[in-house]
Amino acid sequence: MSEEITEEIKELVIARLEAIPPNKKISVGNYGEFTKDELIEGVKSESEIGKKIIEIEMGFLRAMKQGIIK
């Protein structure tokens, strides 16, 4: 991902991850399987999985804004 990860971006992504129900897990390919709390921790620490989630979340939000996703 080329864009800079600011504190504002991290806060936005974390806020959206908070909406994940506690009874769900996410399989992210080679990174493994994660709970909501593990993803949030990854975003906070900017780990590899955290950066991946930020990339996905920001791309998704842009697509929503552009009306690509309806």
Add this chain to the structure above:
Amino acid sequence: MSSTYLITRPEHDDTTYYLSIWSKETIKLAEERDFKVLDLYREKANKKEFEEKIKKFSPKLVMLNGHGNFDLVTGHKNEIIVKAGINEGLLKSKIIYALSCKSAKILGPKSIEAGALNYTGYEDDFIFVYEPEQFSRPLSDKTAELFLSPSNLFIESLIKGNSVKEAFEKSRTALKKSLSKAVSTLESDPTAARFLWWNLINFKSHGDIGAQVLD
């Protein structure tokens, strides 16, 4: 003469377990349609077995479940099964669907250069959401279904005689339907939407999209 369908189904973590159980549905359909099925399950999903079965039976349709990277797909316990620059030539004259991460980026085009008819898969990580409480019965997991049912549809369409183009469009349409459901309904998990969208933009097909499994 019946067609042959080779499938790898490693099972060594949550991810491969779910992929294995869900893709078993494609085996049922293939058997109903009189395909010869080569099911490389658990320990049999290894490079040696894969190469032997490919050379001996020359399956027209190959589904690779497992982890992966840009240039490779792995089997049980992450043993590399096929890798660009090593053995992608084995995929010559075949239609391949890789339900694994990233391999459509490099292994896909490389396998086409080596003579594969078509290689369909994902150019970045394949992601899905699941419910751990459904772990003993993954096919009842409605959250995972949003992701894995559209995936199965690609193979099922090919088995039914559709071209890659038709199968790809059906699978994409089902994925879009899952995405719409996740975005717009309360019954569905809205948190799945971001990952359905991610899979959708990374779902790619290389090679001859007019190819068919049935001659």
